[in-house]
Amino acid sequence: MKRWRNAALLFALLIGAMEVLARMGAWSPVLFPSPLEIGRYLLEAVADRTLLDASWVTVKRLMIGYAAGLGVGVPLGLLTARFKIVDDTLGTAALGLQTLPSVCWVPLALIWFGQTELAMVFVVVMGTVWSVSLATAAGVRNVPPIYVRAAQTMGSRGFHTWARVILPASLPFIVSGMKQGWAFAWRSLMAAEIYVTVLTGFGLGHLLHYGRELQAMDAVVGIMLVIVLIGLLTDKILFSPFERFLHRRWGTAQGKR
């Protein structure tokens, strides 16, 4: 609780100081709006639903793309670790493609899918798949062989061994791959939204883009805050349960109380 109080105090001070400086005319309001103006924008945009609609459009793209990315990435990683032929082909491809910033897929996605939701989702998938796949494969390779032997002596075979031993034993790696994949996906989606207009839905990136065109810096900064908020919430909702589980079971230092 003390931590929260300190954080709240610090931010209140910062915001207060910015408000005072902005009113004294320390900088032009075109460059950076005062905190009150940002607050006013946020209230209005929530009230007329533009912000909520845009957030939903963005989050939906992200969730669909991310789920698809996990759905492809984890099995791909398992196959890469299991079969040498897959490792030599798709595994090598994954390694190369992971180094490609996923926003570089946007031009291709636009040609393939047009200015549609699918193009945006595709970019998210490309951001997720390779990181998750590589991390899963690394996780499997790092499973101590003794776990598999122990499971075999207890009667575990084939698919059971993969589902109940190798996959859970790789979990620390998979979760860190998921976090990296999420980070890539989120960044590339924002870049894509700012740089392409998709007619089927206006996401937060589009709002940001129009904010700049209209010189509405209160909107730009306000939307940036919303983007930060979504990032924080995802971390809490999507990853915290996993991290708590890893910490509890493996006794790793991260997330220590």
Add this chain to the structure above:
Amino acid sequence: MNSGLEMKNGLPEELTVRGVSKSFKTSRQTIRALEDVSLQIRGGEFVCLVGPSGCGKTTLLNIVAGLETPDEGTVLADGKQISGPGGDRMMMFQESALFPWLDVAGNVLFGLKLRSDINGKKRREIAANYLKLVGLERFMHANIHELSGGMKQRVALARSLAPNPRVLLMDEPFASLDAMTREQLYGDIQEIWAQKKKTIVFVTHNVREAVCLGDRVILFSPHPGRIQEQFEIGLPRPRDINSVDLAKYATTITRALKRILRPELEEVNE
């Protein structure tokens, strides 16, 4: 122990090792881990395999477990050839090999869940029962990383015993524990063996440990791995590792072990 809380199983198995050889290829050379090893183990016997590193004792254990296949020869359990791991033979390793993603009870339940002939309630009862047997019923829901080395090996023992195997294979299970904990476990394992009637094959470096636990101690020599000598241990049970009689046996076996090691040392000196 209440027989209603046990999985059904037959008598302890008799093991027959017949002319088993096994080699491993490394990039430089071929290592003869076992050469023409034959061995008869009675049902319910406690046998300890000792010998210097590289004498193939762990390899033999893995072959009996069905985790490795011999190049030549066969291993029979109650007259039937072993072709892979089976529920009648459970193995315990030097490191506990407990699964960190499961809690203590989850680990003990792992083997039980692979048996379709019992329901969930009975599984949990059996698991609880075996955790009680190793004195860890209060730690049912503890995480593995919270346990000490000795506690981990106790859980591993409960996990191997829970499906009621007829043979227990133990690969230096106490090697990484401190002396005090080890002494406790010597008592426990003898008690459990007497109570549960199992064939136990126990691999160790420690001659005293072998004499303390085994009905018979089998001494292996390395390069290639062969049976050098066998010793029947006629001491009454339960045995105390610090007793003088036990020390006499240990001295005899240690001498034999040194005779094996000496030519090796001379080889190194040359």
